[in-house]
Structures are given as C-alpha cells and as structure tokens.
Amino acid sequence: MLASRRHGTLYIGITNSLQKRLEEHRNGKGSKFVKRYGVHRLVYTETYERADEAIAREKQLKRWKRDWKIELIERDNPEWRDLSDLLV
Template identity: 55%
Template sequence: MTGHLVERVFQHREGLIEGFTKKYGIHRLVHAEAFDDVGQAIARENAMKKWRRAWKIELIERDNPDWDDLYLKLNH
C-alpha cells in the first residue's frame, strides 16, 4: 500500500527496497487498485496477502491478461 505509486514502483524496479520484490527480481507492475480511503486500501492488501496464488493470478489475468507492465502507463 502506498500513496505514491510511481515512486514506489520505481524504487522496486531499481532494487532500492529490501524484501520480496528485490529477493525475487520482480520489476513489473501487473496489478494495482486505487482507494480513496487508506483503511480500505490496507484492509484489501491484508486480505490479498492471505489469498492463494491461483486467486491472485486469476485477478491479474482478468484485468491484465497480457501481464503488461502498468508502470509504463503511469503518469511520471
């Protein structure tokens, strides 16, 4: 969850943040959701962390079937 998506994705792409994305070399943004309420965003993130991998893949493929890098479409 972040209030600054472009900046956060840039940090992950450049390997500036330790954790899952750096460890596994993940550099593409394939899914993102926007919320007006921070509490709702945090709740959604926490719920999704408990999902099975197959459910996450289904969500991505529903909205982004080609797994395009959405970072390239963000306003920089």
C-alpha cells in the same frame, strides 16, 4: 501487485505514490523480497481514497490463494504486461 514474470513470483503492497515506490523497487531501495526475487513488473492495481481501505484490501489479497491472485491479474491483464507505462 508486482510480478517477476508471467505466473512468476508475486508481491502485494500499498503506497501513496505508486510511481515513486516502483522507482525505489527498481533501484534496489524497496523491500528485500522484491530485490531478491526481481519482482519489478506492475501487473495489477487498485485505487482507494482511504488508507485503511487500502490496508484492509492488501491484507485480504495476501490471504488469497495464489490461483485467485492469478485470476485477478488475468481478468484485466491477460498478457501480464507491465502497466507502469500507464502511470502519470
């Protein structure tokens, strides 16, 4: 999950290469939504072995109320810090 800032615009997506996808977003090659709203801060991640599980979870999270998404982020990342520095 990406955010523009703390409690800012949120973006939910899936990828098989998070580091590559973040680089694309930050270079303006990601989605138009991300580019338009400046959503570049990685604030929450989940990992799945199977693509179908990741897709199902993405769809579930997109249906969630905004408050629920914020609670999910703040459970593990209360400061909304950019987690991209943790990627290997």
